[in-house]
Structures are given as structure tokens and as C-alpha cells.
Amino acid sequence: MTTVPDARALPRQDRRRVDWRSYGLVSPALLATSVVFAASMVILLIYSFRAFTGGRMISAFSTATWRELLTSSFFWSVVGTTMKLGTIVVVITAVIGYVMALALYRLRNRTLRYIAFFLLFSPLLTSVVVRSYGWALILGDGGAVNNLLLRWHLVDQPVRMLYEFSGVTIGLVHILLPFMIFPILGVLDQLDPMLEQAASDLGATEWTTFRRVILPLTVQGVIAGSQLVFALAISAFATPSLLGGGRVQVLAEKIYNDVGGLDWPHAAVASYVLLALALAAIGAFTLLLRLQTGTARASWEYSR
Amino acid sequence: MRIRPGRALLYAFLVTGLVFMVAPIAIVVVESFNSSAFGEWPPPGFSTQWYGHLFHGGGFGAPAIRSLEVALVATAGSLVAGTLAALAIARYRFPGRRAFQGFVAAPLIVPKVAIGIAAFILFLKLGWYGSLGSLILAHIVLTLPFVVTLAVAGLARVDHTIEEAAADLGAPPRTVLWRATLPQMRATLVAAAAFSFIISFDELDASIFLVGQQANTLPTAMFIYMQKYQDPTLAALSSLLIAGSLVAGAAIAVLIVRIGGVRAIPGARQGAPAAALEEAV
Numbered sequence: 001m002t003t004v005p006d007a008r009a010l011p012r013q014d015r016r017r018v019d020w021r022s023y024g025l026v027s028p029a030l031l032a033t034s035v036v037f038a039a040s041m042v043i044l045l046i047y048s049f050r051a052f053t054g055g056r057m058i059s060a061f062s063t064a065t066w067r068e069l070l071t072s073s074f075f076w077s078v079v080g081t082t083m084k085l086g087t088i089v090v091v092i093t094a095v096i097g098y099v100m101a102l103a104l105y106r107l108r109n110r111t112l113r114y115i116a117f118f119l120l121f122s123p124l125l126t127s128v129v130v131r132s133y134g135w136a137l138i139l140g141d142g143g144a145v146n147n148l149l150l151r152w153h154l155v156d157q158p159v160r161m162l163y164e165f166s167g168v169t170i171g172l173v174h175i176l177l178p179f180m181i182f183p184i185l186g187v188l189d190q191l192d193p194m195l196e197q198a199a200s201d202l203g204a205t206e207w208t209t210f211r212r213v214i215l216p217l218t219v220q221g222v223i224a225g226s227q228l229v230f231a232l233a234i235s236a237f238a239t240p241s242l243l244g245g246g247r248v249q250v251l252a253e254k255i256y257n258d259v260g261g262l263d264w265p266h267a268a269v270a271s272y273v274l275l276a277l278a279l280a281a282i283g284a285f286t287l288l289l290r291l292q293t294g295t296a297r298a299s300w301e302y303s304r
Numbered sequence: 305m306r307i308r309p310g311r312a313l314l315y316a317f318l319v320t321g322l323v324f325m326v327a328p329i330a331i332v333v334v335e336s337f338n339s340s341a342f343g344e345w346p347p348p349g350f351s352t353q354w355y356g357h358l359f360h361g362g363g364f365g366a367p368a369i370r371s372l373e374v375a376l377v378a379t380a381g382s383l384v385a386g387t388l389a390a391l392a393i394a395r396y397r398f399p400g401r402r403a404f405q406g407f408v409a410a411p412l413i414v415p416k417v418a419i420g421i422a423a424f425i426l427f428l429k430l431g432w433y434g435s436l437g438s439l440i441l442a443h444i445v446l447t448l449p450f451v452v453t454l455a456v457a458g459l460a461r462v463d464h465t466i467e468e469a470a471a472d473l474g475a476p477p478r479t480v481l482w483r484a485t486l487p488q489m490r491a492t493l494v495a496a497a498a499f500s501f502i503i504s505f506d507e508l509d510a511s512i513f514l515v516g517q518q519a520n521t522l523p524t525a526m527f528i529y530m531q532k533y534q535d536p537t538l539a540a541l542s543s544l545l546i547a548g549s550l551v552a553g554a555a556i557a558v559l560i561v562r563i564g565g566v567r568a569i570p571g572a573r574q575g576a577p578a579a580a581l582e583e584a585v
Contacts, residue, residue, distance in 0.1 A: 018398055025392035028385035029408050029448055036445040037411050040422035047425060096321060103318035106311065119322045123329055125549035127506045129526045130542040134328025136530075137335050137345070137539075144331060147345050174328060177321075206310055235415030237509040242530055252417040252509070259421055259513060271418035278415055 048268035057264065065265040069273075075254075079273065082250040085165070086234040086281070089172045090226045096173070097180030098222060102214075104181070105188040124178055132242040135171045136162055139243070163245035171239040176232055180225035187221030188214075220292050227285035231278050251277075329546055336539035354540035362537055367525035374436065374521060375504040378443035382500045383493065385444065386451030391481075393452070394459040405452070412449040419446070420510030427514065434516025442514055443507060447500035454499070454569070458492030459485075491563040498556045 051062040069075045100120075107113050123131060138144045141158040149155045161167040191214065199209040237252035244253070251274045258267035339349035358364065392398070393405050411419060423442050424433065432438040462485055470484040471477075486493070508523040515524050522545075530538055560569065 019396040020398075022392035022396035022398040022401075025388040025396075026404055029389040029452065030404065032381075032385060032441060032445050033408050033411065033448065036423050036426070036442050037414075037419060038407075040426035041414070041418070043426055043429070044418070044422040099314065099317050100321045103314045103321075106314060107318070116318065116322060119326055122550065122553060123325055125502060125553050126329060126542070126546050127523055127526065128508060129523055129530060130332060130545060131328050133526075133530055133538055133542060134330075134332045137331050138328060140345075142345055144345055174325065177325065206308070231413065235417060235509070237417050237512075238527060242527070252415065255417050255421060256512065259424070264421075264425060267421050271415070271421055274415050275418055278413060282413055 044268045044271060047264045048272055050265045050268075052263045052265045055262075057262075065269050069266065069269050075270075078249045078251055078254050079277070081165075081248065082234050082252075082274075083277070085168065085172065085236075085240070085248075085250060086230045088169055089176060089233040090230045092169070092173050093177050093180040093229050094222050094226055097177055097225060098184055100177075101181045101184040101188055101221075104185060105191075120181065121178055123174070128175060128238045129242065131175060132171055132239050135167065135174065135243055139167045139170065162243060163247050165244075165248050167243045168240050168248045171243045172233055172236055175236075175239060176229045179228045179232065180222075183224040183228070184218060184221035187218045187224075191217060220289055223285055223289045223292060227282055227289075230281050230285070234277055234281070235274060332539050332542045333546065335536050336543040338536050338539070341535050354536040357535075357537050358540045358544075362541070364522065364525055364541055367520045367522045370436070370519065371505055371522040374440050374443060375501050378440045378447060378504045379497055379500040381440065381444045382447040382451050383497055386448050386496065387455050387486075387493070389448075390452050390455030390459055394456050405456075408452050409449040411445055416446070416507075416509035417513075420513035423510065424513040433514075434519055436519070439511065439514050439519075439521070442510060443504040446507065446510065447503050450499045450503070451496045454492050454496040455489070458489040458569075462488045491560055491569050494556065494559055494563065495569045 048065060049061050049063060051058045051060075051064040053064075104113065104116055104120075107116065136143075139161040140146070141160065141162070143162070145161070146155075146158040149159060150157075161170070195213055195217070196209055199213050200206075204212065234250075235252055236250070237256065240248055240250045241253050241256070244250070246253075251270055255267045255270045255274070258264070258270065334347065336354055337350050337352065338344065338347040339351035339353070340347060389404075389408060393401060419442075423438075427433040427435075427438045466488065467480050467484045470480045475483065506523055507521075508527055511521055512524050512527065515521055520528065526538060526541065
């Protein structure tokens with residue numbers, strides 16, 4: 001979806017077949033990304049083929065670390081927790097995000113719309129650590145939520161949420177919700193209002209219009225949002241560390257702990273497993289998006 | 305007006321969602337005035353002692369200055385390198401153009417923690433570990449995808465007739481760039497700069513591996529503090545940061561509206577992160 005202007009519209013000098021000046025222009029970005037990103041990722045891959053035993057690293061090629069981790073039930077439980085967290089966060093943000101995006105789309109009062117946007121996106125300006133800290137205050141045993149629950153005699157003892165999977169989930173949903181709402185709202189805003197009018201004129205109830213017209217046309221926004229949220233959720237580090245308190249182990253935390261223990265090979269393998277999961281998920285959602293747009297186009301053409 | 309229960313329910317849900325979004329931020333501000341040292345709830349009394357504690361021996365001064373330095377220099381570097389790269393991508397044909405565009409966007413799809421440990425090992429090998437320069441370089445690489453994506457989209461909207469007119473009137477290419485091209489993409493560049501600054505200033509996942517023992521940035525210092533202590537000093541600091549981000553956010557919003565509104569920023573509706581990710585895939 002690169003938006004390069006038509007070559008014929010460009011000034012004449014730009015139509016030369018190869019302009020070597022362009023390599024000069026890209027070189028700072030190319031150099032920085034090559035060194036800090038590409039070269040370092042290759043070095044990390046090399047380190048994943050080293051062994052770490054007895055507190056020291058052996059600098060010979062070895063697949064021992066890969067074999068050890070891929071057969072370790074503890075490692076798979078960490079992978080499981082990571083994927084479970086990503087999946088649950090996607091489902092929750094998709095449902096909440098869709099309804100909120102729909103409400104924002106329906107909201108016609110400009111002032112209220114601006115206020116809603118401000119409240120929705122201003123949390124993005126504050127650090128993830130600040131927001132996790134806020135949730136720790138709310139969800140703790142003596143925090144605001146448990147205080148209310150106890151005072152209203154809804155529970156006898158505090159509900160444990162902080163340093164539990166539920167607390168991490170709540171914190172991540174909060175951080176990633178805007179990333180779901182943004183793409184859904186983008187698709188909703190492109191919806192032709194005439195479609196809704198037509199459905200209504202043909203006697204469809206509001207619910208039927210939503211189910212048969214609006215939802216099918218905006219599913220691609222949900223898929224795009226889910227892709228972003230899932231990729232960010234499985235790689236999240238700060239929120240699971242701070243709200244999980246070591247009791248909820250995800251891959252990003254395991255990598256951090258391995259580095260703390262000077263165990264680079266294990267950290268390297270875990271990093272590449274995390275990268276593989278992220279790439280697989282992004283690929284799966286892209287495929288889903290293509291299938292969905294394909295189906296939508298086919299049915300549109302059929303209906304013509 | 306017809307009363308629609310469905311619509312009322314929808315708005316009620318929106319309000320609940322917005323309360324959820326604001327809750328952790330509001331609670332932090334309240335907590336910063338809590339007289340209790342271990343976050344007793346509801347606060348037994350009002351106190352400003354945590355702000356005093358913050359300024360006298362809180363240990364956040366140096367990290368705050370370091371974070372500002374890193375964010376400012378990284379933003380400037382990313383803006384220059386990213387705009388130059390975008391000019392090449394949008395204006396010239398050259399072998400490897402598509403590949404380069406994907407390559408620069410690639411750090412976006414790799415988990416930050418992985419980039420962090422990879423860069424940590426590299427910097428250690430090169431003897432750069434712990435230096436401010438290496439951290440800035442890493443932040444430039446992390447922010448480049450956003451700058452390049454925004455700038456390429458911004459360049460596509462630049463009116464070529466103005467550039468051609470400038471060239472026809474005898475302006476050399478450099479003058480055309482400065483006086484005809486870049487002024488037309490002011491809103492895009494402001495948005496890209498704001499994005500880069502926020503990402504760099506709040507960056508934790510990769511930076512936690514890259515800051516040396518004595519060179520914490522604000523997010524890493526706060527992360528480490530929160531793992532050790534639970535007193536409201538962090539709430540006082542967070543409240544100041546929240547106030548700062550709201551002021552900065554308002555300033556950026558006013559600036560963008562004065563330049564030409566949100567519509568002047570390409571991809572504003574879908575959200576730049578989503579657009580950048582799409583570009584990378």
C-alpha cells in the first residue's frame with residue numbers, strides 16, 4: 001500500500017532509471033538499522049547455538065540449548081502462558097473495542113466526541129510503568145476495588161488480582177485497547193451511511209442492520225486491530241513483570257531473567273521463539289485479512 | 305426525538321470504557337497526595353510529602369535529564385534519517401527500494417525485548433555498552449519505522465506543481481526541498497517528531513537491557529524502583545509526568561491544528577502504528 005506517485009507525474013529528472021543519489025539518501029537509515037538491528041539479530045542467532053553449562057558459556061557450535069528448551073516442560077508452560085495471555089487480551093479488547101468504536105462512530109456531538117477521544121488516547125502519552133503502577137494500586141489486596149467489594153460485603157476476603165494472571169490481563173487490555181479501537185474506527189468511518197439507511201428502509205431492525213450490514217463490512221478492522229494487539233501482547237514485558245510479580249511468567253520476562261543470570265544462549269533461543277510466534281501470528285492475521293477482503297469483494301461482485 | 309434503548313446502552317458502555325481508561329491514571333494522582341506510606345486505601349489523610357521526597361533524594365533527577373537528552377537527540381536523528389530515506393523511497397527508482405522500505409520497518413515486528421538483548425550483546429562486544437550514544441542509536445532504529453512510514457505518506461500528498469514552479473524559477477534542488485517540499489509536509493513532520501519523542505521517552509522493553517549500571521533512563525529507573533518499593537514517591541513522579549504529557553499533548557494538538565488539522569497527517573484515521581505495521585508486513 002505504498003503511495004508512490006505515478007512516475008509520469010514526477011518531474012522529468014526523477015524518471016531516470018536508476019538515480020544513485022537515492023543510495024546516499026537512504027544510507028543513514030540503512031546503516032543504523034543494519035548495525036543495531038540486523039547485525040545484532042544475527043549475533044543473537046549465533047549465540048542461540050552456544051551452550052551454557054555450569055555457569056559459563058562454551059564457545060563451540062552446539063544445538064544443546066535449542067534441544068534443552070524445546071523439550072523442557074517449564075519452557076512450554078511459559079510459551080503457553082504467553083499465548084494464552086495474547087489470545088485472551090485479543091478477545092477482550094476486540095469485544096470492548098468494537099462496542100466503544102461503534103459508540104464513538106454513532107456519537108455525533110463534536111464536543112463529546114473530542115472529549116471521548118481525549119480520554120481514550122491521552123493514556124497513550126503516559127509511560128507503561130505509570131499505568132501498571134496505577135493498576136497495582138487499584139487491584140492490590142488493599143486497593144480500591146477490594147476496598148469497595150469488602151465494604152459492600154460482596155466478598156469476605158480480598159480477591160487476589162495483583163500478581164495474578166487476571167491482573168496482568170486487565171493491565172494489558174488497558175494498554176492495548178486504543179490499538180484495537182483505532183483500526184475499527186478507521187473502517188467504520190469509511191462506511192457508506194446510505195447502506196444503513198437502505199437496510200432500515202427495507203424494514204431491517206437496528207440489530208439486523210448491525211448483524212447483516214455493519215459487522216460484515218467492518219470485520220477487517222477487527223482483524224487488523226487483533227493483529228496489532230496480539231503481536232504487542234505476546235511481546236509485552238513491563239506489565240507482566242510489574243503486575244505479575246514473578247508469578248506470571250511470560251517469554252519476555254524469561255528473556256530478561258536469563259540475561260540477568262548471564263545465560264545468553266537461553267535468552268537467545270527464547271528471543272527467537274518469541275519472534276517466531278509473533279511472525280506466525282502476524283502472518284496468520286494477514287492471511288485472514290486477505291481471505292476476508294476476498295470474500296467481501298466476491299459477495300459484492302455477486303450482488304451486482 | 306425517539307428514545308432508543310439500544311443507543312443509550314451503547315453510550316453507557318462507552319462511558320464505562322472511558323472510566324476504565326482513565327482509572328489507573330486518576331488513581332495515581334490521588335495516591336500522590338496519600339499521607340500513608342504503604343498506599344493505604346482510601347487515603348487516611350492528605351500530604352505533599354512525596355513531592356518533597358521526590359525532589360530531595362528521590363534519585364530521579366539524573367534519569368529524567370538523561371531521558372530528555374536521549375529522546376531529543378534520537379528524535380532529531382530519526383527525523384533527519386527517516387525523511388531522507390522517505391525522499392529516496394517516494395521520489396526515486398532504485399534497485400532494492402521495496403526491500404529497503406521493508407527492512408527499515410522490520411524492527412517494528414520484532415519484539416522489543418529481542419532487539420534489546422541483541423543490541424546489548426552487540427554493544428558489549430563493540431565496547432559501546434552503557435554509553436548514551438549507543439542508547440540513542442537504538443532509539444533511532446526503534447523510531448525510524450514510524451518516521452519513514454509517515455514521511456513517505458506525507459510526501460505522496462505534496463503538490464508537485466509548487467516544486468516545479470520553484471525549479472522553473474531557478475531554485476536549486478536544495479532550495480526546492482527546503483522552501484517548497486518540506487513546508488508542505490509540516491504537519492506530517494510534527495506528528496512524526498511527536499511520535500518519536502514519546503516512543504523514545506517512554507521506551508522500557510529494549511532500554512532495560514541497554515542502560516548501564518549507573519545510567520538509568522526515567523522508565524528503567526521507575527521500573528526498578530517499583531520492583532523494590534511501594535511508597536507513593538512513584539505516584540508523585542508519575543503525576544508530574546502525567547501533567548507534563550497532557551501539556552505537551554495539548555501543545556502538539558494546537559500546533560497540528562494551526563498547521564492544517566489532523567487531516568493533514570496521512571493515515572491519521574487508521575492510526576499511524578497500524579499503518580506502519582501494515583507497511584512492515
